[in-house]
Amino acid sequence: MYANTIFKIWRSIPVTIFLRKSKSFQTQRTICTSMQNKFYFNNVNQAENKVAVNQKTDWNKTMSEAEKIVGYPTSFLSLRWLLSDEIANVALHLRKLVGSNHPLLKTAKSIIYNGRNTQAFGLIVLLISKAAGHLNAKPVEEDKAAGVLHSQRALAEVIEMIRISNLIHKGLVNINTDESLSVESSELNNMTFGNKIALLCGDYLLSNSCTELASLRNQDLVFLISSAVRDLCQAEFVACRDNQNFPIPSIPPEDRTGYALKEWTLLNVYGAGSLLGKSCQGTLQLAGHSKEIQAEGYKFGKHLALAWQASLDLGLCINKDKEILHNLCAAPIMFHVEHDPSILIELDKGLESVENVDYLKVLEIIAAGPGIGLTKELIKEHSQKAMEVLNVFKESDARKALSNIIVAIGDF
Template identity: 55%
Template structure:
């Protein structure tokens, strides 16, 4: 009975996927020349001018999935048909109609469109295939049809499980005594129940990812990925927060306007050492980099580095994997940050991250806007988001964010140029180019 259900679910998943992703047409000769392998001198040229034909995100991801064998999301049949995930889904239905943040997180995981979070495992596998592996790797450890190792597939799944567990844990609502959430008795029961489901679901994914990671039997890899989990936790304690732990930007410091700070990154030899957070607070670009390296870039970068470690490649090549993952993650984040500001003709009635790049850059340009943000010390719901949205659109924040995106895309492309020419490298370049059009 279970096998028949799995077969039906597989067919339905395939139908849904095919109906959503357009058929992949053979590119013309002109288009092939436009998408040629990128070399370092051409990177700036390709980023400076948009190509006539826009790169389609879904198409780029779909082609990349074929290169490494199959869609890599942890939301696979093996997970969807497990008893644990089925129970979580049943309990989530009880939250429908409430405003618990866990529902929004679940929706984004399943229907997240162009900013798909499930592509992280795909990136790890693509960089694994692009770099290749040492000749000493035994044949039985290789998936020769896809050009990656079985251990690298396991690491890709671990990466997504850790990522999703972090997002689920961030959906918890602060119900401690004295907060507005605790005093709202009409929704207190829903919030408490949602917290229990979020906590248990996140812990289950994180615990299972630790077991999968330990099964790879590589102490250096365990230490590397553990430091990424540590960075996640540390990201939740950067700067000021409201009562619900929503991040607030640091108050602009005029003395920091011309202050030179080295690039935000971690010590290669001491990956477990924390970063000096206070040295970058109040400096918009560096504060933004620190927040998002800790919350996302560290995991993707160290996962790519770990995949090349499993391949038995030298440390300098492993370092390239880390840099590629870090810069790609930051470029990805700029797309997410710019999305609420992409349509200036319409009024904005939602919320957005107050530590997004456009807001931080605008605060540097106009520190007086911080008076409005200070109203959110108790709750960000006290902030007039429409006012901040309009102010940001009238200033240089969005343009500076686009420059920041180009900077990290260019850095990721430059790292890719150091890998051998193959279909996996080309697929990564196509994903990056498609990212510019999001």
């Protein structure tokens, strides 16, 4: 039971670096969000998108149909790891945190169920693998049920494990030794214990993903995915941060033109775009495709990840969700900062802690500015770029599933 509960924790993690500040660790908690804002495409794969455009696409249904195309649900990609004694023990210890405020419980809950299947990186890797096909592969290397290579399936597992390990690592809390004196000992013990579980569980999943990646015996692929892990770590150093490492917009330069797009893109290419892009590139490399096709795979993954993140950002602002505090560098806010830097007066309250920010007031200011509209355009732009890449591949169920996912990302 406990292993079955924890195994869904793995489905979204990237590696993080723990920053020392004063005498404490400084990390970033999980950002749990919901999908928003339907958008439409013109003149791009019109035949494939006709149904998706004319009907409200259900995200979970889209993902379920996509899973059928590759032959099995993504949630079972690494079941053999997640049923291990180590993870069972972690799940047992996790029970001790029930009733505490530790964000690791929130991380687990959001991964297990948040109303949507959002752990889709591995599924996207499998779909693009099937859409592209493979060249000169020996029959023994092919997973005939899924229509992909065994090595491609292993890569999909690795990517999901890396993504999940990162989210778990982000569940650590920065315990400031100077402030801890005013905290009840039981609460402090819970925070310390939760940090240990998050650190060890994330490390365990990450180390397993590294072992699996090395077992593929492909030096170029190892270098590629390692560089994506490096980018995930570097994402923790982009933008100003509060005392829990949540991002805060920086002061824009005197010439603010392009400030928002540059800062937001940098943060999110490091945070997600690089991992998905290089995963798609890597799976095409395993299939023997040319450098040109591999480059197209990278572009597809990067633009899809950026469209996805922009949609998440928009959803937080439209729903007036307090989780926006964990991402004050969301696209609508960044666009508004570029338009009117005076909003930084309100956001500067978050330099010590984002919890100090009156998020409802901030979102009211955002709603009256151009940030919402510009974010919708941003979603459309990256979605169209991802859709255009699909033209490289011949028409198939896998390609159609990918186009449906792109459309579904914009659904409320």
